[in-house]
Amino acid sequence: MNHGPVLDWRTEDGERLGALLWEFGPGWRMISSAVLGGGIGPREWVLNAQVVAGYSRMDPAEHLAGLGPAAGAGVGMMTAAKVERYTLAADGGVRALATVGLRVPTWAAAPEGAKDPELAPIRSDGAIVPGTINIVVAVPVPMTDAALVNAVMTVTEAKTQALAEVGFPGTGTASDAVCVAVPIGSDAGEPGEPFGGPRSTWGARVARAVHAAVRRGAEEWTGGR
Numbered sequence: 001m002n003h004g005p006v007l008d009w010r011t012e013d014g015e016r017l018g019a020l021l022w023e024f025g026p027g028w029r030m031i032s033s034a035v036l037g038g039g040i041g042p043r044e045w046v047l048n049a050q051v052v053a054g055y056s057r058m059d060p061a062e063h064l065a066g067l068g069p070a071a072g073a074g075v076g077m078m079t080a081a082k083v084e085r086y087t088l089a090a091d092g093g094v095r096a097l098a099t100v101g102l103r104v105p106t107w108a109a110a111p112e113g114a115k116d117p118e119l120a121p122i123r124s125d126g127a128i129v130p131g132t133i134n135i136v137v138a139v140p141v142p143m144t145d146a147a148l149v150n151a152v153m154t155v156t157e158a159k160t161q162a163l164a165e166v167g168f169p170g171t172g173t174a175s176d177a178v179c180v181a182v183p184i185g186s187d188a189g190e191p192g193e194p195f196g197g198p199r200s201t202w203g204a205r206v207a208r209a210v211h212a213a214v215r216r217g218a219e220e221w222t223g224g225r
Contacts, residue, residue, distance in 0.1 A: 005048075005097055005136075007084055010067070012052065018083040019049040019067060022097065022136060024181055026072070031148040032179035036064040036076030040145060044072030046136050046179050048099055050083045077177045079132035085220065089212035094202065096209035097136045100217030102163075104131030105170030132175045133159060133214065137206055142185035142192030151180045151196030151206055158198070158207040162215035166222055180206070 005020040023045045030043040037043055047068045055078070057063055064076030081101030089096050135155055143151065155178050160171045185192050196203040 015052050017050040019047060020083050020086060022046045027184050028181050029184050030075055030179055030181045031152060032075045034075045034077045034177045034179060036061045037074050043075050045069055045074035047074060047076045048083055048134050049078050051078045051080055053080045075179045077134045079134050081132055087213045087217040089209045091208040092205040093140045094205040094209045095138045096213040098213040098217050099134045100214060100221050101131050102168055102221045104173050105168055106172060106174045108171045131173045133172055135178045135210060137180045139182045139202055141202060143182045143196060144192050144194050147193050147196040148180055151203060152178055154196055154198050154203045154207050155210050158210040159214045162211045162218055165215060166218045168218060
């Protein structure tokens with residue numbers, strides 16, 4: 001597995017945009033909410049690509065696929081936040097990466113039909129504005145499907161805890177994405193860790209790593225504004 005993300009640059013729509021590529025290689029499976037490679041399955045890399053603030057392409061998955069490696073299936077996320085400002089944290093073998101953009105705070109449970117332009121990361125014309133929190137977590141042990149789902153819950157809870165601690169008025173943003181990567185189990189049929197909640201051994205490590213990465217990114221964002 002690559003030791004961590006690699007930052008690269010491209011020029012698109014007249015802007016210099018960064019992209020973080022974390023190459024895991026064969027032997028990994030991932031759970032993700034990302035537009036490219038979402039769901040659960042074998043994946044070899046994760047791409048977190050910056051796009052322009054007025055992004056309005058209708059083929060984001062194809063766009064991301066073209067930016068990622070040609071070989072192997074992968075996960076692709078996008079954000080209008082500057083990905084070079086990513087934060088990393090580790091705990092007990094778990095590694096977490098976060099890119100934090102907080103322009104558009106969102107409460108998960110908002111009244112139906114509530115109209116507030118500050119709560120809309122995607123404008124009526126389809127354009128994305130900077131306000132996405134993307135999180136990638138690498139766990140060094142196999143996990144069952146149920147534990148992976150539980151780990152996504154833990155990631156989200158730890159993210160929201162960090163945001164609350166810095167005074168961010170929301171549970172996240174409406175365009176947040178997450179990816180958790182674990183090694184594929186051995187041929188012996190060992191199912192993997194059965195739990196990913198915040199009080200399980202590995203879930204607790206996931207929570208602490210994500211909390212540290214998101215809090216640092218949130219502090220940097222709010223401290224500069």
